[in-house]
Amino acid sequence: MVFEYLTTLLNALGPDKIVFGDDISIEEIDENAEVKVKTESQDKGAHVTRREVILYPSQFPREAYSHYATYIQQTKVETGAVKRIDASKDTKSLEHVDYDYIDNTIDFYDGLISENYISLLRKTLYLHEVKEHPELTLTKSIDENKRDLANEHGYEAYYVTHLVSSGYFDEGRFFRELYENLSEERGPTDEQYWDEFEKIIGEKLIAIFVSSDDTAYDLKTSIKSGVAKHYMHRPPFNFIDVCGMGYKCGLTIDQALEELSNDFDEMDYEDRDRGDERVVRIYPATIGGGPF
Amino acid sequence: MEVKFEREAVEHMLEPFGRTVDEDGYIIKEDTGEYQLNPDGDRIKAEDLAMVEHGSDIFVDDSFGSLVEHVERQR
Numbered sequence: 001m002v003f004e005y006l007t008t009l010l011n012a013l014g015p016d017k018i019v020f021g022d023d024i025s026i027e028e029i030d031e032n033a034e035v036k037v038k039t040e041s042q043d044k045g046a047h048v049t050r051r052e053v054i055l056y057p058s059q060f061p062r063e064a065y066s067h068y069a070t071y072i073q074q075t076k077v078e079t080g081a082v083k084r085i086d087a088s089k090d091t092k093s094l095e096h097v098d099y100d101y102i103d104n105t106i107d108f109y110d111g112l113i114s115e116n117y118i119s120l121l122r123k124t125l126y127l128h129e130v131k132e133h134p135e136l137t138l139t140k141s142i143d144e145n146k147r148d149l150a151n152e153h154g155y156e157a158y159y160v161t162h163l164v165s166s167g168y169f170d171e172g173r174f175f176r177e178l179y180e181n182l183s184e185e186r187g188p189t190d191e192q193y194w195d196e197f198e199k200i201i202g203e204k205l206i207a208i209f210v211s212s213d214d215t216a217y218d219l220k221t222s223i224k225s226g227v228a229k230h231y232m233h234r235p236p237f238n239f240i241d242v243c244g245m246g247y248k249c250g251l252t253i254d255q256a257l258e259e260l261s262n263d264f265d266e267m268d269y270e271d272r273d274r275g276d277e278r279v280v281r282i283y284p285a286t287i288g289g290g291p292f
Numbered sequence: 293m294e295v296k297f298e299r300e301a302v303e304h305m306l307e308p309f310g311r312t313v314d315e316d317g318y319i320i321k322e323d324t325g326e327y328q329l330n331p332d333g334d335r336i337k338a339e340d341l342a343m344v345e346h347g348s349d350i351f352v353d354d355s356f357g358s359l360v361e362h363v364e365r366q367r
Contacts, residue, residue, distance in 0.1 A: 037297040037304055057304040069308035072295060080294040080346050082305055087342035087354055088296050094363045123360045138356075145356040152332075152357045 002078050003031045005071040006053065012064040013045045021049035029053060035075075036085065086139040093136040097129035105169055108176065112193045117160075117201070120153045124164040131165070156201055162209040166243055166277060174206060174237075181236060196236060205235045210244035216255035223260060223282065230284040241272065242280045250278040264288065302338050309349075313338045319351065330358060 010018060010026045018026075026048070034052045041047075041056035045064065048054075057068055076082055083091070102125045110118060127145055130136045138145060149157040168174045178196065182189045200206050208222050219242070226240045244253050257280060261267050268286040272279040297305050306312055306319060311328055314320045318335045319328040327335045330353050342354040345362065352362045 035295045037295060037301045039298065039300045039304075057301070068304075072305065072308040075295045076309075076344055077347060081343045082295045082297065083343040084302070084341065084354070085296045085298055087352075087359065088294060090354075090359055091343075091363055094359060095366075099367075119357075122364070123357050126360045126363075127356065139354075140356070148356040152355065 002071070002074050005067070005074050006035065009055075009064060009067040009071050010046060010048065010053075012067045013060065017045035017059065017061075017064075019044050019047045021047060021052075024048070024050055090138050093130060093138060094126060096136055097126055097133075102126065102129070109169070112179065112190055113197050114194070116153065117197070120149065120157055120160055121164070121169065123149055123153075124157070124161045125169075127161065128164045159201060159204055159209075162243070163207065166207070166209075166274065166279075168206065178236070199233055200235060203229050203233055205229060205233060205240070206237070207241040207243055210242065210249045210252055212246060212248045214249070214252055216252050216259060219252055219256040220260055223256065224287075227282075227284040227287045238285060239281045239283055242282060244278045245276060253278055253280055260287070299339065302341050305341070305344065306338065309344060311351075331361060332358070 007026050007029070010029075028050065029048060030050050033050065036052070036054050038054055038056055039058055041059050043059060044056065045059040045061075046053060046055050055068065057065065060068055072082060102122065105125055106118060106122055109121060113121075127142065127149070130138055131142055140148070146158060146161050149161065153160075163169065170176075175197070179189070179193055182192050182196070185192075205226070208219070208226055210219055214222075223240070223242065230238075230240065242253055242256075244250060257269060264287045266286045267282075269280050269282045272281045303313060310322045311319050312322050314325075317337045317339065319338050319341065320326060321328060328351050330336050331350055334353075336351055336353045340353040340355070341351060342359060343352045343362070344350070345352060345365070350362075350365075352358050
């Protein structure tokens, strides 16, 4: 039915306003031909081949435009969305993520954390999937997409994105272990989890992510700040992870640790590298003293 | 079957749905002048319009979160 609206439009345009790329008539266009709407044209209203129809509405005479409007309306109602060309490619990529991984992850946290965090977590999982699979491409860069998430969910979207990339929400990893640990204590675990989760994310208590712009001094400052926050907030775990990708970040981490070790004799830490990611687990109680 | 449009042709995708663009570039309804909102209740700039969903009046902008929400709605 929608195809009929398309042929009605093309017939209303008339052959003088149509460029035929193949030696065909309007009636021979494939019913599943791809239809695109563009602006640039040399005065023609449509370019037609068997498999593709390009429409240039700015060249339509007024009487043909009403047929065009009907065709677009009916397409949306009956057969499909009207999508920007790049958005169509993006959604195709997003439709090929590992839904089992995303759904299983969300299922665990659903009800344990707020709807806002569930929404953010879901979106960061999608972004992580795209990042991990080069065959899935997006128009915007990963950084631009992260910025979109931060614009929508606040600056902590960046932190959650880092945590997802480093696997902190995965099976057998920190946020799942946190639930098991809280379950072993008395009290309403789900409410406790909700509160602890919001504090961990809001105050960035579990990990420090090093960027290539960071100096050792910057990192030392961040670590000391992280230790101070542990004393203030008393989270139900006794460590902070320092994480960095790449050779430069690894050097920065090593230099910061060396300098901190000189400042704090009792400082204890251990290597917990994850593949290409340099990870060092620091124990705040061994920096500056204090009960844990 | 989708109809696809290039970014510069967005106004030709608004007119069939009774929408137009105000002086600040936001999509509005032609009859009432009200802003067209995305599912999160935010205004949409015409240059950011990614799609109008199949079988609905949902206008989706091109932010990553909105595209993910669209894909989730279609599942």
